Amino acid sequence: MELILIYATVFLYLLSLAAYWLYFFRKTPLFEYSSLIVLGLGGLSHLCSLLYRSMILNYLPLTSSYETLSFLSFCIILIILLIQLRHKITVLGSFILPVALLIFIVALGMYKEIEPVKLIFRNRWFSVHLPFVFLSYANFVMSLGISIVYLIQEHQVKSHRIGKVSHALPSLAMLDSLNYKLLSLGLVFLSIGIVAGAVWEKEAFGSYWMWSPKEVWALITALIYFSWLHLRFFKGWRGKKSAFFSIAGFLSMAFTYLGVNTLFKGFHNFIK
Amino acid sequence: MEIIIVGLSHKNAPVEIREKLAFQDNELNAALAGLKALPMVKEAVILSTCNRVELYLVVKELEKAEEAIKEFFSGYHKINRSFFEQHLYTYVGSEALRHIIRVSASLDSMVVGETQIFGQVKEAYARARQNGAVAKIFGNLFQKMFAVIKRIRTETEIGRLPVSVSSIAVDLAEKIFETLEEKTIVIVGAGSMSELTAKHLIKKGVKKVFVSNRSYENAVELAARVGGEAIKYESLYDYVLKADIVIVSTGAPHFVILRDEINRCMQKRNQKPLFFIDISVPRNIDPKINDLENVYLYNIDDLESIVNNNKDERAKCISKAEEIAEKGKEDLLKYFNSIVLKSS
Structure with a gap:
């Protein structure tokens, strides 16, 4: 089936x-x-x-x-x-x-x-933690794609190359505004995910934060996106700069998700 | 049974003749009725635009029909045949079908690829239908012809790319801002080119227009023409601060928009994108502002070169479009022959 x-x-x-x-x-x-x-x-x-x-x-x-x-x-x-x-x-x-x-x-x-779920994960906080983290990842992946399209389109318009490529792609304003929405929403999801994860950790292990590599990298990822939000609001870091931030955030996120699991040993390695 | 087209166009008839033979919108019903009353005419569509007047007809007895149609033109408009006869062209059968397709696809237009003509042909057909001047043959042939035109539109770039400086300015603005609604433009210098460009932008829903000129009176005049507001030349940068698009075209022999000013401006406006169009010669905007982030500058050469590229693209499309038109004509012809065969 x-x-x-x-x-x-x-x-x-x-x-x-x-x-x-x-x-x-x-x-x-x-x-x-x-x-x-x-x-x-x-x-x-x-x-x-x-x-x-x-x-x-x-x-x-x-x-x-x-x-x-x-x-x-x-x-x-x-x-x-x-x-x-x-x-x-x-x-x-x-x-x-x-x-x-x-x-x-x-x-x-x-x-x-399908394998039976370990008891430690059968926790309502954990079941909030998981979907929100992955929802945020989805937003960040999407934003990465849009950022790359933005950079291509920006280059076309800036260097006066108006032709097939620029006609096929959406406008700069549209791409930038989508990027903004995706990143802000992703950041909200990630924050909810991290907080729920911390509460679960407290219930399961007795501590909110254990400085495991995964947690540290998740924090770095969140900080990258938070600084993007701050700079966008107060310094007008839109357009190209937003796009570069999205790429940096994505790399950090990908490392948090995949790199940490393979390089470090920690309790997040339940996946293996 | 045969298909015949009799008409004239910008290609071989001057406007003095075309305007005499044109049918105004309120005359069309009577004209269609007049054509239908001719004994050899089975079906009729009248296309009358400022560039062409053409009658599309399904007729019996071809020779007699051609005469009758010329008589109809002369009788209806009450002018002597010698006045227009040498400007008329006639297409029959396969040639006629090819002509209908080429006209509708804008392959026969003054500006090849313009999109208006297809709408006009559709209207002409709808009008004839309302008046009962269209029956089975044109009913089916026109529908099939519309499908051919749509194919030409989707399979080639013909008509998609703008080929004038002002429409390219609009196109670029939309590539940067998505929509021009709620946008503000500043016009510097009261030249005719900037006026034309501004009018194109305003048509797209621009919210506010400021006009600045060294002579304030000229600014007031232009502002009145485009529905904008005249501003003092000295306070130009205050308005650039609020603007999204700045069009500059003055006779000044030096830069009137400077890089450092715009740099300061961008910081104050939190890096909101700014689009500059410099259509003055010598240039009035420091080209270095294009290096600033979120600032886009196009001068007259940049725009002209896009015009030329787009014209080349259109020209490349023409042979492909002609190919599709030719194939479409064959299909229409086959269909027409099969009907004639059945009815005889």
Whole structure:
């Protein structure tokens, strides 16, 4: 059952990716709507596969690398859909869907059968911590993609290269405002995630903060995004500077999520 | 049964002739009725724009029809045939179908790729339909023709890229700001080029326009023409501070917008993007301001070079568009022949 849903999801994502790429070269309503609808169906099938796991686990489907990465790619797909519906920007799908798809395929490479959840994780704070952290990651990944598109477009407009590339991409104002929304929202989610994690730690281990590598790097990530917010408000660090901040924040986040698990030993290594 | 087009256009008839043969909007119903009353005319569509007047007809007895149509022009407008006859062209059958497609696709227009003409053809068809002047043959042929035009539009870039300096300024502003609504522009210098550009921007919903000129009277005049507000030349930078787009075109032989001033300005406005258009020769804006973050400067050469690129792009599209048009014509012709075969 689960495998059928997963295969359907991959198939639908690939199909919609084809539509996005075709749209990039030929802007017809057919490709625009088919990309959206097929991606929506793929997302639905993806959601069902997560819900299926969740029902069997009787817990959030976030207990293994496979599950967390799958959830992360699902959140990114959701954001792509929301932006496309709300702002009518189809072209972002051709850039960011491949990233989401790649994450999902990496997740599938780590596919594991359902295992019982350790008791220590069956905690309401922990079940707040997990989804919010991954929601924030999804926002940051999305913002990274948009930042790169911004830098490309900025370069085109600045150096007077107005042509096919600049026409295919959204306006600077649109990209900057999306980036702003995604980063601020991501920061809110990350803060909720970190606080809930700290409370859980208190309940599970008796201390709010244990200075494990994961916690330290999560804090660094959050600080990078907080300083971005501060500078944006008080120094007008918008546009290019925002984009560079997003890239720096993403690198720190990726290290927190993946690097720390492989390089350091700590209690966050439950994934292994 | 045959399809025939009789008409004239900007290509071979001067405006003095075109205006005499044109049909005003309120005359169309009567004109369509007049055409329908001709015994050899089965179906009729009248296209009358400032660049062309054309009658699209399905007729019996081709030879007689052509004469009757010329008589119709002369009779309806009450002018002598010798006045316009040598300017008329006639297309029949396959040639006629090709012509309808090429006209609608704007391949026959004064500015190739302009988009207005397709709307005008659609209107002409709708009007003929309302008046019962269209039946099965044109009903189907026009629908098929519309699909061909849409294909040309989506499969080529024809008509998508702007080819005038002022429309490119609008295009660029939209690439920077997404929308021009709620935006403020400052015009420096009361030249005709900046007026034209400003008018294009205002059409897109710009909220506020400030006009500054060394002679205050000229500023007041231009401000009145574009619905803006004249400001004193000395306080220019105070308004640049509030602006999103600044258009400069003065006769001054030196820079009137300086880098250091704009740098200060950007700090005060918290780095909100600023778009400068310098259409003056010699240049009036220090080119170094383009190095400032969130400042975008285009001078007249930058704009002209985009115009030329876009024209080249359009020209490249033309052969592709002609190809699609030719294929579309074949399809339309096949369809037309099959109907004629069935009915005979």
